[in-house]
Amino acid sequence: MSEKITYPLTPAQRMHFYTQMQCSNNPEVLNIATSVLLNGDMDFETLRNSFFMTYDRYEAAHIRFSKDKSGDIFQYISNEPMNEPEFLDFKLWGKTQEDAEAELKRLAAVPFERFDTQMFRVYFLKMPNGYTGVFFVVDHMVCDSSSIIVFLGDVIEIYCNKLYDTPFPKELRSYTQALKKDLKYTGSKAEELDRIFWEETVLKDEPLFTDILGPARLDQTRKETGNPYKRSAKVTSPSVQADICTFSLEEEPSNRLIDYCKQKNVPMVCLLLSGLRTYLSKFNRYAEDISVKTTVSRRGTILERKSGGTRIHFFPFRMQFSNSMKYIDSIRKIQEMQNKIFRHANYDPIKLNVEIAKRFGNQPGESYDSVSLTYQPMSMRESNDMLKDIDYEARWISNGVAAQPYYLTVMHNPETHGLDFFWEYQKGAATPDQLEYIYYYLCKILFEVIEDDERTINEIIETV
Amino acid sequence: MFDEIKKILCEYSETDPEEITENSRFIDDLGMNSYNIMCAVGDLEDTFDIEVNESDVANMRTVGDVVEYIKSKQN
Numbered sequence: 001m002s003e004k005i006t007y008p009l010t011p012a013q014r015m016h017f018y019t020q021m022q023c024s025n026n027p028e029v030l031n032i033a034t035s036v037l038l039n040g041d042m043d044f045e046t047l048r049n050s051f052f053m054t055y056d057r058y059e060a061a062h063i064r065f066s067k068d069k070s071g072d073i074f075q076y077i078s079n080e081p082m083n084e085p086e087f088l089d090f091k092l093w094g095k096t097q098e099d100a101e102a103e104l105k106r107l108a109a110v111p112f113e114r115f116d117t118q119m120f121r122v123y124f125l126k127m128p129n130g131y132t133g134v135f136f137v138v139d140h141m142v143c144d145s146s147s148i149i150v151f152l153g154d155v156i157e158i159y160c161n162k163l164y165d166t167p168f169p170k171e172l173r174s175y176t177q178a179l180k181k182d183l184k185y186t187g188s189k190a191e192e193l194d195r196i197f198w199e200e201t202v203l204k205d206e207p208l209f210t211d212i213l214g215p216a217r218l219d220q221t222r223k224e225t226g227n228p229y230k231r232s233a234k235v236t237s238p239s240v241q242a243d244i245c246t247f248s249l250e251e252e253p254s255n256r257l258i259d260y261c262k263q264k265n266v267p268m269v270c271l272l273l274s275g276l277r278t279y280l281s282k283f284n285r286y287a288e289d290i291s292v293k294t295t296v297s298r299r300g301t302i303l304e305r306k307s308g309g310t311r312i313h314f315f316p317f318r319m320q321f322s323n324s325m326k327y328i329d330s331i332r333k334i335q336e337m338q339n340k341i342f343r344h345a346n347y348d349p350i351k352l353n354v355e356i357a358k359r360f361g362n363q364p365g366e367s368y369d370s371v372s373l374t375y376q377p378m379s380m381r382e383s384n385d386m387l388k389d390i391d392y393e394a395r396w397i398s399n400g401v402a403a404q405p406y407y408l409t410v411m412h413n414p415e416t417h418g419l420d421f422f423w424e425y426q427k428g429a430a431t432p433d434q435l436e437y438i439y440y441y442l443c444k445i446l447f448e449v450i451e452d453d454e455r456t457i458n459e460i461i462e463t464v
Numbered sequence: 465m466f467d468e469i470k471k472i473l474c475e476y477s478e479t480d481p482e483e484i485t486e487n488s489r490f491i492d493d494l495g496m497n498s499y500n501i502m503c504a505v506g507d508l509e510d511t512f513d514i515e516v517n518e519s520d521v522a523n524m525r526t527v528g529d530v531v532e533y534i535k536s537k538q539n
Contacts, residue, residue: 170478265522267498300503301475332522335498339518342502377497 006066006074009141010182011348012298012310016140017073018350019403023240030140031399033108036152037125037133038392043163044124047134048085050158051122055082058151060175060308063142066115077176078118085122088135097128104135109400112139119143131393140310145376145396146299147308152394173306181303182311185346194347197340202316202352206360207291207368209233210284212406212438213430217370218284235405236365237428242402245432247421247439253447254418260450264328269375270335272410274327275446276373277319277334279438282461289320293372293404294338296345313349315341316356316369327460328453372404376411398424405429465512469530472507476500486528514538 009017016030023029055061064078090100104125112119120138125131136152143151150172157169185191208231211217221233249257261268277290284290294317299305321333356362393415407424421442423435444464455463470484477484477494490496496504501524505516508530514537524530 265525269498297499300500302478303475332519335522336518338498339502339521342499343506343518 004076004078005176006076007176007179007183008072008074009065010179010309010311011350012144012312013075013141015314015349016310022236023401023403026240026401027111027114028109028399029240029401029403031108031111031137032140032143032145032148033104033135033137033397033399034148034152034394035104035125035133035135035397036156036392036394037127037131039131042124042132043159044087044132046162047124047155047159050155050162051085052082053158054151054154054172058154058172058175058308060142060147061120061151063119063175063309064116065119065141073114080118083118083121085124085134087124089126090128091126091130095128100125100127104397105400107135108137108397110137133392135397142310143308144297144310144312146297146305147310150306150308171306172308173303175307175309178303178307178309182346186348190346194344197344198347198352198355201337201340202291202318203355203359206231207316207318207320208287208289209368209370210280210287210290211370212280212283213434214283215285221366232360232362232366232368233370234363234365235367235370237405237426239426239428240401240403241427242398242400242424243427243432244396244398244422244424245435246423247436248413248416249419249421249443251417253443256450257419257446264331264453266331266335267338267375268377268410269373270331270338271446271449272375273317273319273334273338273373274331275442275449276371276408277330278445278457278460279442280371281323281457282464286323286458286461288323289318291316291318291369293317293369294341295372295374296342298345313345313347314372315345315347315349315352317341317373318368323457323461325457326453327449327455327457330457331449331453370404371406371408374407374409376409396422402426406435465534466527466531468511469508469527469534472504472511473527475507476504484527486526486531488527489525490527491525508534512538 020027020030059077062077063075065073065075067073107123119142120136123135125133125135136148138148154169154172160166161168209218218233222228222230257271258268261271276292280290281287293314296313296315298311298313304311319334321330402424405426406429409422411420411422413420421439425435441464445460448460448463466486470481473484473494474481477496479494488494490501501521505521509516512534514534520533524533
């Protein structure tokens with residue numbers, strides 16, 4: 001029998017592994033769970049066959065992890081068949097919708113055995129409200145949200161092909177091909193150029209911590225360390241218990257924001273980043289050096305988009321400029337910075353974080369950013385022509401824990417056609433009321449901006 | 465030059481290569497986003513041995529804009 005081919009972990013995978021080590025009491029921190037439910041009955045036998053077919057064509061679904069004799073973790077592609085999906089018939093069991101949702105939340109928090117095992121679980125559901133479909137739980141070291149959308153999208157397209165004779169989905173791409181390309185980066189000339197970029201931006205001088213709830217966290221760290229000039233703050237918390245909440249902006253105002261971005265030729269994420277920066281400045285003593293965490297999906301080529309795996313890199317997005325700047329110019333500056341980050345996003349985020357801590361003498365858990373912002377323009381419905389006319393709902397389900405205080409994801413809602421502001425937050429860090437307040441404030445800023453972006457940031461701050 | 469640009473864009477866009485023209489818009493016609501536009505810019509730099517300034521990218525909306533930009537850089 002031939003020996004299996006093994007590969008080291010990528011920086012994106014190591015980053016997740018490191019997160020799990022930091023939250024060793026909550027290994028479920030790496031679980032991502034999603035449900036896709038159709039209004040009505042599904043043919044579960046066809047659905048099952050569709051899953052098995054996708055599994056056969058999706059190399060990334062075969063990723064397994066293992067440990068060598070020295071304790072180093074590696075990955076390989078397994079030939080093992082997919083585990084059978086588990087059937088949960090909440091309707092037959094006479095459960096309420098609340099009971100069913102509580103059970104899904106519980107299942108979302110069951111951690112995976114890390115080594116030599118399938119890193120995702122599939123459940124078929126019959127919900128009490130008449131919806132039927134799939135509940136999918138996966139480990140973040142194997143999948144990120146883009147690869148989940150590709151995985152489940154492929155299953156649904158195959159399902160539709162079998163039942164309704166719609167076109168069979170296009171081929172998926174090789175995970176190992178993308179992986180090899182990723183691993184070649186270490187030690188390359190490109191890596192050195194990226195290192196120089198980060199040296200000249202985040203590392204050139206010390207950033208300043210700002211928090212969405214104001215300067216209290218920084219003040220507390222200054223008090224605890226006896227250093228009144230300290231610029232970083234402790235963001236880790238003994239409790240990583242988390243929850244999610246969503247605030248939905250209606251279609252008409254969402255379209256006004258979208259139209260503004262089209263008209264000015266700026267990406268929506270840059271408008272959102274500028275709004276968040278303005279908010280943080282206003283509530284942190286008008287600071288002008290604001291950092292948030294940004295996520296880069298690193299899925300540019302078709303190979304990268306269709307090969308699955310986990311590719312997201314988190315980076316500090318430093319927005320350091322005067323509040324006397326004209327607002328539109330600040331958005332353009334953010335756009336330019338974002339483009340630069342995109343070009344240097346293959347750099348290992350762990351290496352960068354280690355260097356930041358070393359350079360500025362930070363203790364473990366200290367950071368300059370409290371909130372992470374992701375803009376997700378594409379839902380599963382929008383990425384899949386066949387789903388456009390089907391009455392279904394797809395949603396993310398909390399695993400109950402989070403490594404960072406606040407994650408904000410702004411996404412298009414295919415049902416309402418508006419924008420959803422989806423918060424995942426540590427329960428000890430904020431309350432839903434506080435997050436709602438921030439959401440309203442952020443919207444207030446954004447609508448002031450699109451009304452007249454020739455004003456300065458200071459003028460916008462004074463108006464809201 | 466156009467064919468070389470098209471070859472690069474086909475790595476990023478699922479649009480049928482026959483449908484890519486100088487009038488094709490990156491976002492609306494080729495379905496690209498800011499990230500893959502910036503990655504494609506990196507490939508263009510390598511292929512044509514030029515340096516592209518990030519602030520210039522916002523003004524490149526069509527394939528034709530890129531053709532003109534590269535020509536101006538090469539002159």
